[in-house]
Each structure stands twice: as structure tokens, then as C-alpha cells.
Amino acid sequence: MQYCFVEGSFPDLARELAEYLHITPEVEPLLEANTKDEALKKLVIASAGLNSYPEKEFTAAYNLLVYLVMQSPNSNMFLQKMCDNISKPITSAPYNGPGLALNVLTTIFNLIPTDSEARFHIFLAILNLVKVTGSFETLRPQLKKLDQWIDEWESDEEDQRKIFSQLAEIAEDAGEEEASYQFILKSLCTFPSSEVSSKEAQDLSLRALRAALQSPTHFDFHDLTSLPTVQALSDSHTEYSELLEIFSEKELEDYNDFRDENEDWLEKQSLNNSTLHRKMRLLTLASVAASTNSKELEYKRIAKALQVPVEDVEMWVIDVIRAKLVEGKMSQQKQVFLVHRTTYRVFGEKQWRELATRLDQWRTSLRAVKEVISRERQQAEAQKEREMHEIERKVAGATGMGAGRRIGGRDNMVEMGTD
Known part of the structure; x- marks a missing residue:
């Protein structure tokens, strides 16, 4: 975060800057008449010349101008012009110029109240400079606050789209493909229903779809199929729409049929068949794993689905x-893949039927387990009862024998006493 520390009264500081910009005759009468905004207007217009001033004086001069502008209750009316001036090439610093300009714009951005609509325009200017300097990493920590800023600025859908589209380009230039893709998706979400078929919406949809298809790590296409702008491709770009459907829910055989029928189109669109074919095999294996009921997937079945030799499985x-x-473990001895967990690519009627079948199987298995447990419990209780009866019988028998001996002994003692 950048701050601006300046000391002095407004008239004195304005005179100092006017002198530095060689416009004292124009500004002095306005200061004497106490028309601060008119004086600021002159200073802001003349500040365009700072781009040719010595590099070491650029930041200090602009900090002074920023401080003066922020003293005005109408500061927003000057900020757009300032941003335009700062964003132009700094001829006195061809190498460090973009960095200097970025520092000044960041200072302005942080000094303005968070709910000021001027922040939106300044942020766009910052994005333009970040794109020029290729410094996406410096921007990344601030993007956590982006949604909050957009809410505070009360930006409409078009303004949001400007931000997300610019961020997508910056991330792409920086090699951040996944970040770029996510910003494109956010851009697509800003189109109202009346504009889903517009050229801008269609171009962005194709850009997102191409990125998802060619990404080596993107396998979930639900984020695209749920977007109205992408759904509209079915009317304007039927091949892309069909390809999306294949990668969303179909298998390798379907892709091979599409490739055979559209080989020239794939080449014209610069879609790499090797990349698509490999991804389709992985998606097909995920589908086969998800559809197996036994959780033991034979190598032969995998080889057939992927159209590969068994030794490559x-x-x-x-x-x-x-x-x-998919998660699981291979058993080379049994030549099976033990599936532990898998994710459905699409969850439709077919998957609901599979789930219902699997639940029925589980219910049947649980019922059988319950019956076994119940039977074992009954047998255990019966055995316990038999053992209790046996113990009671033995105790009763032992007690009866002991009582008879005592009585017999007492009688004998009586008889002995009588003699």
C-alpha cells in the first residue's frame, strides 16, 4: 500500500507546483480569487508534461498533485484526466516509466474512499499498466478483495465485464491459464439474457471453450454447459457445441466419430487432436469406472473402452x-482395477438409474447382513440360555447333595448322644 505525505497550505503548495510546471501566471490569479478547483484544473492539465521531466522528480511531483487534488470536494472530476496522463509513456524513463506510473496510480487508488466510483476507473488504469509491465504477481494479492470492491463501487454488468476481461488477458499473458479461464467465466456471467448471442458473448464463450478443451488439467465441463452464452453456441457454432457435449458426457468412440467427420475443421481451428484424444481417453476411463457396479474393473474392459492394448492399461x-x-488400486495378479472413488462427469437420468441400481444392491446386501447378524444373535442368545440352564442345574444338584450329608451327620450325632 502506498501513502502520500505532504506538508503545507493549499495555496503555498499549489504555487510551488505551478512554478515547477511553469504555469505560475495562469494559476496565481485563481489562487488569489480563492477558486481552488479552477487552479487545480490548470495544474492537472499541465501535469501531462511531467512525463518528460527527470525520472527522479516524477514521483515527488505527482505526490504533490495527488495531495492537492484530494483537498477538493470535487476530486473525482480531476482523477480521470490524471489517470490518462499517468498512463501515457513516460519518455524520461523508458525502462522504469511503467513502474513509476503504477506506483502513483496505486497511491491514488489507496487514498480514495473505498466506495468512490472513481476507484473503478483508476483500477482499470492500473490493470492497463500491469498488462504493459507483465507484473501480474504484484496484482495477485489484491484480487482477493476484487468482489468486495465491485460491490462497493456498485459496478454495472458492463463495467464488471471490462475488469474481468482485462484480468483474463493479463493472466493469460503471465502464463496463468487457470486464472485467465476463471476470469473469462466471470465475464460470461455478466451478459444479460438479451445479449447471450452477441458477438462479444460468443467470442468469449469460444475462448473459454477452447481453453477448457486444450487444458491438460481441466476435466469438468459443467461450468461451461450451465452458461447461457455457451448454450447459445448450438445455434452459431454447431461443431463446438457438439464437441462440448462429447467432452461433457460421452466417450472415446463418440469423439473418434466426430474427429473422422470434422478432421479439416479441427485443423482449421488449431485444435490439437493428440491433446483432445488423450483427454477423451481419461474421461472415458472415469466414466467406465463410475458405471461399474462391482468396483472391480477388468483390464480387458478398460482396454476395449480406451482402444488400447491390455499391456498399456x-x-x-x-x-x-x-x-x-478416480481413486483406486491396481491388482496385477487379478488384472483388475479396484475402484475406491470416482466422480460422475455428468449426473443425468442414466446416472440416477445407476445410482438407484447400486442403492438397491446395497439395500439387498445390508438386508442379508442384517439377517445374518440377527440369526447369529438369536443363536448366541439361545446358547447363552442353554449355558445358564446348565449352570443352574449343576448348582442345584450340588446344593442338594451337600444338604443331605449335613442332615445325615446330625442324625448320627443324635443317635450317639442317646446311647
Whole structure:
């Protein structure tokens, strides 16, 4: 965060800056008449010349101008012009110029009240400079606050789209493909229903779809199929729409049919068949794993679904586990893949039927387990009861024998006493 520390009264500081910009004759009468905003207007217009002033004086001069502008209750009316001036090339600092300008803009951004609409325009200017300097990393920590800022600025959908689209380009230039993709999705969410088929919406939708298809790590296409702008591609770009459907819910055989029919189109669109084919195999393996009821997936079945030799199956299983589409363990001895966990690519009627079948199987198994437990419990209780009866019988028998001996002994003693 940047701060601006300046001391002095407004007229004195304005005179100092006017002298530095060589416009004292224009500003002095306005200061004497106490028309501060008119004086500021002159200073802001003349500040465009600072881009050719010595590099070491640039930041100090602009800090002074920023301080003066912030003294005005109408500061917002000057900030747009200042941002335009700062964003132009700083000819006195061809290498450090963008960094200097970025520091000044950041200072302005942090000095303005958080709910000021001027912050939106300044943030756009900052994004333009970040794009020029390729310094996405410096911006990344601040993006955590972006949603909060957008709410505070009460930005409309078009303004939000400007921000997200610019951020998508900046992230892409920085090699941050996933971040760029997420910003494109946010941009697509800003289109009202009346504009989902507009050229801008369609271009962005295609950009997102191409990025998702060619990404080596993106396997969940639900984020695209749920967007109205992407759904509108079915009318304007049928091949892309069909390809999305295949990658969302179909299998390798369907992709191979599409490729055979659209080989020229794929090449024209610069869509790499090797990349798509590999991803489709992984998605197909995930689907096969999800549909198996026994949780034991035979290598032969995998080989058939992926159209690969059996000896290559383990390599593909390892890849699908690395892609976090499936969890499980291979049994080379049994030639099966033991599926522990898998995620459905799409959850529709077919998947509901599979789930219902699996629940029925579980219910049947649980009922059988319950019957076994109940039977074992009954047998255990019966055995326990038999053992209790046996103990009671033995105790009763032992007690009867002991009582008879005592009586017999007492009689004998009586008889002996009588003699």
C-alpha cells in the first residue's frame, strides 16, 4: 500500500507546483480569487508534461498533485484526466516509466474512499499498466478483495465485464491459464439474457471453450454447459457445441466419430487432436469406472473402452489417478482395477438409474447382513440360555447333595448322644 505525505497550505503548495510546471501566471490569479478547483484544473492539465521531466522528480511531483487534488470536494472530476496522463509513456524513463506510473496510480487508488466510483476507473488504469509491465504477481494479492470492491463501487454488468476481461488477458499473458479461464467465466456471467448471442458473448464463450478443451488439467465441463452464452453456441457454432457435449458426457468412440467427420475443421481451428484424444481417453476411463457396479474393473474392459492394448492399461490408470478423476488400486495378479472413488462427469437420468441400481444392491446386501447378524444373535442368545440352564442345574444338584450329608451327620450325632 502506498501513502502520500505532504506538508503545507493549499495555496503555498499549489504555487510551488505551478512554478515547477511553469504555469505560475495562469494559476496565481485563481489562487488569489480563492477558486481552488479552477487552479487545480490548470495544474492537472499541465501535469501531462511531467512525463518528460527527470525520472527522479516524477514521483515527488505527482505526490504533490495527488495531495492537492484530494483537498477538493470535487476530486473525482480531476482523477480521470490524471489517470490518462499517468498512463501515457513516460519518455524520461523508458525502462522504469511503467513502474513509476503504477506506483502513483496505486497511491491514488489507496487514498480514495473505498466506495468512490472513481476507484473503478483508476483500477482499470492500473490493470492497463500491469498488462504493459507483465507484473501480474504484484496484482495477485489484491484480487482477493476484487468482489468486495465491485460491490462497493456498485459496478454495472458492463463495467464488471471490462475488469474481468482485462484480468483474463493479463493472466493469460503471465502464463496463468487457470486464472485467465476463471476470469473469462466471470465475464460470461455478466451478459444479460438479451445479449447471450452477441458477438462479444460468443467470442468469449469460444475462448473459454477452447481453453477448457486444450487444458491438460481441466476435466469438468459443467461450468461451461450451465452458461447461457455457451448454450447459445448450438445455434452459431454447431461443431463446438457438439464437441462440448462429447467432452461433457460421452466417450472415446463418440469423439473418434466426430474427429473422422470434422478432421479439416479441427485443423482449421488449431485444435490439437493428440491433446483432445488423450483427454477423451481419461474421461472415458472415469466414466467406465463410475458405471461399474462391482468396483472391480477388468483390464480387458478398460482396454476395449480406451482402444488400447491390455499391456498399456496400467499406464492409463496411473494417468487417470494423477488427474484426480478416480481413486483406486491396481491388482496385477487379478488384472483388475479396484475402484475406491470416482466422480460422475455428468449426473443425468442414466446416472440416477445407476445410482438407484447400486442403492438397491446395497439395500439387498445390508438386508442379508442384517439377517445374518440377527440369526447369529438369536443363536448366541439361545446358547447363552442353554449355558445358564446348565449352570443352574449343576448348582442345584450340588446344593442338594451337600444338604443331605449335613442332615445325615446330625442324625448320627443324635443317635450317639442317646446311647
